[in-house]
Amino acid sequence: MRQAWRWFGPDDMVSLDDIRQSGASEIVTALHHVPNGVAWTYEAVRERQALIEESAPGRTQLRWAIVESIPVPDDVKRHGARAKASIGAWIASMEAVAKAGIRTICYNFMPVVDWTRTHLEWELSNGATALRFSHMHFAAFDMFILERPGADADYSERERAEAKAIHDAMTPAEVDRIIMTIASALPGSTTDPLSIPAFRERLKLYAGIDAAKLRQHLIEFLQVVTPVADKLGVKLTLHPDDPPRPLFGLPRIASSAADYQALFDSVPAPSNGICLCTGSLGVSPDNDLPAMARQFADRIHFAHLRATKREADGRSFFEADHLDGDVDMIAVLEALLEEDRRRPETEKIPFRPDHGHRMLDDLDKGGNPGYSAIGRLKGLAELRGAIRVLERIEAARAN
Ligand code: DNO
Numbered sequence: 001m002r003q004a005w006r007w008f009g010p011d012d013m014v015s016l017d018d019i020r021q022s023g024a025s026e027i028v029t030a031l032h033h034v035p036n037g038v039a040w041t042y043e044a045v046r047e048r049q050a051l052i053e054e055s056a057p058g059r060t061q062l063r064w065a066i067v068e069s070i071p072v073p074d075d076v077k078r079h080g081a082r083a084k085a086s087i088g089a090w091i092a093s094m095e096a097v098a099k100a101g102i103r104t105i106c107y108n109f110m111p112v113v114d115w116t117r118t119h120l121e122w123e124l125s126n127g128a129t130a131l132r133f134s135h136m137h138f139a140a141f142d143m144f145i146l147e148r149p150g151a152d153a154d155y156s157e158r159e160r161a162e163a164k165a166i167h168d169a170m171t172p173a174e175v176d177r178i179i180m181t182i183a184s185a186l187p188g189s190t191t192d193p194l195s196i197p198a199f200r201e202r203l204k205l206y207a208g209i210d211a212a213k214l215r216q217h218l219i220e221f222l223q224v225v226t227p228v229a230d231k232l233g234v235k236l237t238l239h240p241d242d243p244p245r246p247l248f249g250l251p252r253i254a255s256s257a258a259d260y261q262a263l264f265d266s267v268p269a270p271s272n273g274i275c276l277c278t279g280s281l282g283v284s285p286d287n288d289l290p291a292m293a294r295q296f297a298d299r300i301h302f303a304h305l306r307a308t309k310r311e312a313d314g315r316s317f318f319e320a321d322h323l324d325g326d327v328d329m330i331a332v333l334e335a336l337l338e339e340d341r342r343r344p345e346t347e348k349i350p351f352r353p354d355h356g357h358r359m360l361d362d363l364d365k366g367g368n369p370g371y372s373a374i375g376r377l378k379g380l381a382e383l384r385g386a387i388r389v390l391e392r393i394e395a396a397r398a399n
Contacts, residue, residue: 039092071190124175128359135315229271279306293335353379
């Protein structure tokens with residue numbers, strides 16, 4: 001398996017040398033400054049690639065191996081007036097990165113909001129901080145800040161009362177913070193940052209789009225892009241919904257094994273793949289991650305390895321240490337390594353550690369929540385150690 005690391009570009013507080021020191025040598029990044037729906041040019045891709053790959057003599061060679069993400073604009077997801085133009089731009093971006101030799105692209109199909117959390121600096125018992133999704137804070141935002149019409153129906157009476165109490169106790173600064181956290185797009189998000197009025201308008205555009213329609217739009221998107229990807233030798237990896245359930249009454253369709261199976265059945269093209277994100281999928285107790293890793297083995301072209309832990313209400317969760325969440329990470333690694341052994345050297349599975357805790361010196365530093373250096377370094381080191389042991393056990397078994 002290939003060790004990769006997400007880098008947000010020249011403004012990232014984590015430097016390329018920091019990444020070298022983590023032990024990763026493949027870079028996951030995107031042209032985050034290009035607005036959604038605008039085609040990336042080959043020149044812009046080359047410029048970013050040169051920054052990553054042209055290092056001082058003697059330095060570990062880094063390689064931009066994975067694009068995460070080329071954003072799929074909302075008009076594609078809901079079949080708006082500009083859907084066709086946006087798909088054209090998406091294909092042009094894919095062609096630009098393929099021309100530069102980058103052959104793996106991650107994307108998602110979550111409507112209106114990409115990954116969602118309510119707390120970005122939730123203090124753990126050891127003083128480090130973690131990302132967290134609190135179901136009740138989310139409900140407070142949904143019903144009493146966004147004031148989404150019909151939101152009440154999604155919550156029980158007890159939940160409504162609890163969410164109201166949470167909202168009533170919020171200071172104006174806390175209201176601003178939760179708006180920032182939920183609506184303003186987290187690092188790497190592929191959806192547009194929204195003010196509350198813009199959020200309401202965006203939701204209205206989705207009236208009448210249920211899961212079946214959204215899935216159909218994804219299938220139609222893939223029917224257009226996969227023939228080009230196949231020709232270019234590009235693998236597309238659909239990132240799961242995070243969290244894997246509908247939010248704001250919007251459908252989500254990459255939340256379970258059945259969702260992915262339906263997609264692969266509809267569009268069997270070899271380029272149609274999955275980004276196995278154990279943290280996102282692991283939020284649902286119905287997802288058996290080691291089984292999914294086996295079921296979709298040859299479609300896994302990228303893995304995000306992290307672990308979430310569900311809280312007592314079963315709906316809230318926080319980011320745990322990489323080996324200590326609800327997912328059986330060792331069993332997932334066993335399945336991935338089994339697939340990895342079947343693959344030629346050039347097609348080994350790339351993975352990145354994800355959503356580390358903010359800890360040690362990073363506590364005073366700021367920077368992208370979930371993407372500070374030391375927490376991810378810890379995650380990667382734990383994963384690397386586990387992989388090394390599993391490989392040793394397998395080698396002994398084979399002898
Ligand atoms: C969050 C990330 C997401 C992911 C996109 C993939 O940390 O996993 O932003 O990159 O959803 O398109």
